Amino acid sequence: MKRLILSALALLSLMSAWAQDAYVPSESNLAAREKFEDNRFGVFIHWGIYSMFAQGEWYLQEGGLNAAEYAKAAGGFYPASFDAREWVKAIKASGARYICFTSRHHDGFSMFDTAVSDYDMIDSTPFKRDIIAELAQACREEGIALNFYYSLADWTREDYPVGKTGHNTGRKGNAQDYDSYFSFMKAQLAELLTKYGDIGAIWFDGFWDHDSDPVPFDWRLPELYSHIHSINPACLIGNNHHRAVFPGEDFQMFERDLPGGSGWSKGREISNLPLEMCQTMNGMWGYKIADQNYMSSGELVRLLVRAVSKGSNLLINVGPQPDGNLPQAAVARLAEMGEWMNVNGESVYGCGAAGVPEKDWGVATAKDDKVYLHVFDVPENGIISVPLSELAGVFGQKPRWKKIKAELLGGAAVKPEVRDGNLVVTLGQLSPSADHVVRLSF
Numbered sequence: 001m002k003r004l005i006l007s008a009l010a011l012l013s014l015m016s017a018w019a020q021d022a023y024v025p026s027e028s029n030l031a032a033r034e035k036f037e038d039n040r041f042g043v044f045i046h047w048g049i050y051s052m053f054a055q056g057e058w059y060l061q062e063g064g065l066n067a068a069e070y071a072k073a074a075g076g077f078y079p080a081s082f083d084a085r086e087w088v089k090a091i092k093a094s095g096a097r098y099i100c101f102t103s104r105h106h107d108g109f110s111m112f113d114t115a116v117s118d119y120d121m122i123d124s125t126p127f128k129r130d131i132i133a134e135l136a137q138a139c140r141e142e143g144i145a146l147n148f149y150y151s152l153a154d155w156t157r158e159d160y161p162v163g164k165t166g167h168n169t170g171r172k173g174n175a176q177d178y179d180s181y182f183s184f185m186k187a188q189l190a191e192l193l194t195k196y197g198d199i200g201a202i203w204f205d206g207f208w209d210h211d212s213d214p215v216p217f218d219w220r221l222p223e224l225y226s227h228i229h230s231i232n233p234a235c236l237i238g239n240n241h242h243r244a245v246f247p248g249e250d251f252q253m254f255e256r257d258l259p260g261g262s263g264w265s266k267g268r269e270i271s272n273l274p275l276e277m278c279q280t281m282n283g284m285w286g287y288k289i290a291d292q293n294y295m296s297s298g299e300l301v302r303l304l305v306r307a308v309s310k311g312s313n314l315l316i317n318v319g320p321q322p323d324g325n326l327p328q329a330a331v332a333r334l335a336e337m338g339e340w341m342n343v344n345g346e347s348v349y350g351c352g353a354a355g356v357p358e359k360d361w362g363v364a365t366a367k368d369d370k371v372y373l374h375v376f377d378v379p380e381n382g383i384i385s386v387p388l389s390e391l392a393g394v395f396g397q398k399p400r401w402k403k404i405k406a407e408l409l410g411g412a413a414v415k416p417e418v419r420d421g422n423l424v425v426t427l428g429q430l431s432p433s434a435d436h437v438v439r440l441s442f
């Protein structure tokens, strides 16, 4: 009996330990999640000293370079045209409502003034300007939220326990010490969260560097996450680990694929946290001179809308040039997306899945008691239809269909009809657009 009581007590204390550990998002965090979801459209920026080589952000690894030689590029990093306000204005003009910026990528170079390393903007470049401070101020002035990409993996530090990548960078490798590296990361994250105003999210990457270790590697993520939440409970945490979400995370990300897609997210469980898909406009994240293969602005609009129709944000990447300018090709696309967003933004912001499966002509999004039909391809007869049953999720089982209104955003009212259990909308001839949006409401 005594044994039984003791083991019951042990079980209880174990359970309460779990309960204590379990992450409970703060009210402010839940509000931040909502805002993050409402924003729906963000711009990713990959910028670092790798941009100088114009070969993408993986060049240190892919080029088989020695890190000490590579680091000399910092001595010439003087992005004379860098103007944070200009960047933020170009991004804002697209309709994007937030930016995610690479504070430190796998090459280990910090784009901000960090006290825990000299391999940063202030101590290693002639430019000596804190890029992140300038960006944060411009974002504040323009009302754009700012998130930070932060790499867990590091290809240059001696204390980083070497994983799958970063083997040929000339590290001695005899000082690998995760405790030391972990304190370094905690110190940097504290700087990022306290010196630059209110930061929306930390976007982790690099987990995959240790995902196939023979002995499972412990990144001590719960400790890292609670470190962040103890500094700013509202700060959202996401991690590009390509797995189902871990405890302590506040949003789930999908790289180069929609949630439920058939690419890199194939088979991955979709959480009920806010979702964010990230994608490049061309092929690479960091500036790559030979990569001019950009999606058109129409394709980008459709990608954004598809993401929203799956209940996800889109984080679309831009890789600034070494001189500090955004590539003209990217600026042009941002401007064109903005033209579409100016008219149709209400079908994106605050919207989510409508419960209407994809059609030959396009997809649907919804907000409150409105459904937005996104017509990518107007059928030849100018008519689209949706089974009434698919609209029940938003309008209920038996709405008074006679009273339904259909309007083309930025255009005229169109007449909806109910025929054989379908809502039929006759669009007729329309001027070309990547996406004609029909708002359905009562």
Ligand code: JFZ
Binding pocket: 057, 058, 205, 206, 208, 240, 242, 255, 278, 285
């Ligand atoms: C990562 C970064 O490596 C890349 O440079 C960029 O920042 C992107 C947004 O995120 O991309 C990945 C992520 C996962 C793997 C490889 C690259 N992986 O699982 O092998």
